[in-house]
Amino acid sequence: MKELNPNESYPCPICRSGKVESLPLMEDTFSCQFCQHLFTANFSQQILKVVDSEIPLSWYWNGKKWSSPQRKGIQLGWGYVVAAVFFILLPPLLVGTGAFLFPPVPGTPLAWLPLAWTILTLLTHFGIFLWLVAEYYQFPVVMYLRAVMRRNDRAF
Ligand SMILES: [Zn+2]
Known part of the structure; x- marks a missing residue:
């Protein structure tokens, strides 16, 4: 400290x-x-x-x-971690449970949809979560990538 x-x-x-x-x-x-x-x-x-x-x-x-600086003094405690896990996992879980309880008839044209929807829900929520984390830490994604690319240029 x-x-x-x-x-x-x-x-x-x-x-x-x-x-x-x-x-x-x-x-x-x-x-x-x-x-x-x-x-x-x-x-x-x-x-x-x-x-x-x-x-x-x-x-x-x-x-x-x-x-x-806007979140000065706010610590990311366990409550936030639990909330994040719920936020990422709960919606796809609900969608997936629905698909599991009411399975589509195999072989019908849209039989793939519930699974795809579950995965899509998971990915979008995970994306939102990553965006929030980046925002919290003021993590400049573009500037970071630029710096990493410059390092790689130097290495070769
Ligand atoms: Zn630097």
């Missing part, structure tokens, strides 16, 4: 591969040595803001990791 301060390095909230450190003589400016993004730090609010991006992203440092 450490506070956001100019003397330490922190995991980069964009590429999640590099470390961000304050620049020499510029305490409130941080840069990532890996993806080269620049940030300004607000130490009183424990917030890091990206400066060289068209998307105005900022992150709140909770002492261990970055999260969304």
Whole structure:
């Protein structure tokens, strides 16, 4: 548990591969040595803001990791995990149970539909869940992919 301060390095909230450190003589400016993004730090609010991006992203440092400044102080407890599992599994389970209790006549043209519908329900709910997680952690998907691709370019 450490506070956001100019003397330490922190995991980069964009590429999640590099470390961000304050620049020499510029305490409130941080840069990532890996993806080269620049940030300004607000130490009183424990917030890091990206400066060289068209998307105005900022992150709140909770002492261990970055999260969304709008959800400052809210921890993802077990209640959220249980809710997420229900949210992902319950709808496809209901659809699947319906298909199981009232099975389609085998060989009829739409016999595949209940199973496909169950899988589709599962996938869409899982997608929504992933989107919510990305939103919560202010995880910049596009910027992250760009940084990863740049790393791969370098490797070859
Ligand atoms: Zn980075």
